[in-house]
Amino acid sequence: MRRAGAAVAAAALGILVAGCGTDESAKPQASEPAAQSKCRQLDSSLDWHDGVRDFLQKAIDANSTCTGTAGADAHKVAIFDWDNTVVKNDIGYGTNFYMLANDLILQPENQDWHQTSRYLTDAAAKALTAACGTDVPAGKPLPTSTNTKCADEILSILDDETTTGEAAFAGFDERRMTGAYAWGAALSAGYTADELAGFAQKVKEQNLAAPVGATQKIGTKDMDGYIRVYPQIKDLIGTLQANGIDTWVVSASPEPIVKVWASEVGVKPDRVVGVRSVYDASGKQTAHLVGCGGVPDGDDSVITYIDGKRCWANQVIFGVDGPAAFDQLPAERRQILGAGDSVTDVTFVGDATAASLVINRNKPELMCRAYDGLFTAGGTWAVNEMFIDPLPQHAPFACATAFTKSDGSKGPVLRPDGAPVPDQVDSVF
Incomplete structure (x- = not known):
């Protein structure tokens, strides 16, 4: 009770003093730790490396x-x-995998893989034509879910080389772009942004639901099959x-x-x-x-x-x-x-x-x-x-x-x- 009474008295005195025009600089200032305590801090229960x-x-x-x-x-x-x-x-690669698994990559214009990138080498274009064929008309889906040779060649070129080890891309400034990443985007040519977003939503649902460590068979290769935030x-x-x-x-x-x-x-x-x-x-x-x-x-x-x-x-x-x-x-x-x-x-x-x-x-x-x-x-x-x-x-x-x-x-x-x-x-x- 004595503390409560003292507090009331102190508060009353404070009001009186304030009313008499106390200098603002004389008022107690909130300490930095006190200010920070009101602001969101990083979750201490989540593990980070030391410090x-x-x-x-x-x-x-x-x-x-x-x-x-x-x-x-x-x-x-x-x-x-x-x-x-x-x-x-990688969500970009994850979308490429989804498109390969669901026959969503379209035969390029004029059935010429050079149309997919100005930096694609002749060796890569020839390898893709040999693997994916010319039976499918331009703009139509390639059957990559069943044509494992085509899927394998596309996967290999996404990794910068043909299945026979030849360079897939050349001729660009390597501080400003990389052929494989740009080509991964180009594989979505022929679709609207909304359609691509729809594919990405499916990829998100599948990869977040898959267990950590899961893989998926694309072509003949085992590729990452999960993503986690x-x-x-x-x-x-x-x-x-x-x-x-x-x-x-x-x-x-x-x-x-x-x-x-x-x-x-x-x-x-x-x-x-x-x-x-x-x-x-x-x-x-x-x-x-x-x-x-x-x-x-x-x-x-x-x-x-x-x-x-x-x-x-x-x-x-x-x-x-x-x-x-x-x-x-x-x-x-x-x-x-x-x-x-x-x-x-x-x-x-x-x-x-x-x-x-x-x-x-x-x-x-x-x-x-x-x-x-x-x-x-x-x-x-x-x-x-x-x-x-x-x-x-x-x-x-x-x-x-x-x-x-x-x-x-x-x-x-x-x-x-x-x-x-x-x-x-x-x-x-």
Whole structure:
């Protein structure tokens, strides 16, 4: 009772003092921990590698509209790759598998596989014609559920080479696009975006229902048959959003497919950038690509891949027009967090100013940069093993030959000051 009485008296005195014009600066201020306690925090029950959750939480707290650290007029952005970053396995390939299993890939125009990609080699076009035949008219479905030779050839070329080991694609800037990823999108030519979204919905239902580790027979090959959303990444995205950080997905899978999946983690369709295809006057997809960074539509030389991924992020998210979209923006205009798992992501993840999160899939150029800049040594990079079925420890990454040049040759990974990144030990696995 004495405490209650004292509290009432103190409150009354406070009112009196306030009424007498107390200086605002003399009032008790809420402590930072108290402010943060009202804001959503990362779920402590979800497992992360040592220290990674705390590092990410500090990056969020330092850029939050909830805690007030973002600033009144700030627009803070986080960008995520999708495949093998937000989810285990690949939704683009998953859709390719579904189309192969259900006879949905159409015979190309003039029965000429060169029509599916300007970068397809003669060897690959001949291999596809030999395997898939010319009996099916152009624009009609190929019987890939029963013609295992055709399905096998398509699967092999999706992996960059023919079944006989010849290169499937050539002639593009390997810092801006990759032939196989673009071709995976081109296999949907002849369908509307809504039809492709319908396929993606079926893929989502089947792959989320399948048990972890499931495979499926496509052609004569056993391919991944399940997909899972990583709970840790879903929680990270939700926490970022709750703290006022605008969260995007920028993926090298076709955009209509990613939009179907993005709702699984609370990302709206208008916050998704994927491989964008050109559509014809009837609304059907063609094999050609929408351009970025001043590259015209149909030039087919840029997708959301390495430096092309930065271009698309800068163009769509940050409103940069023309060739400048390929350049790194000033720090105050860049994303505060980037997350990825592959060389596809190395440029945009490295552009992040507060946290560059890497899911370790043993991709040398990305891992050289990540391990060289770890937050535990004062950098802004964090590495986490895959949350499902992580890989074993990799041999030390040879960073002197890990950088992919525009012509596909290899060179050293360099720091911003031009110094070479030394070989890196794989310590998170």
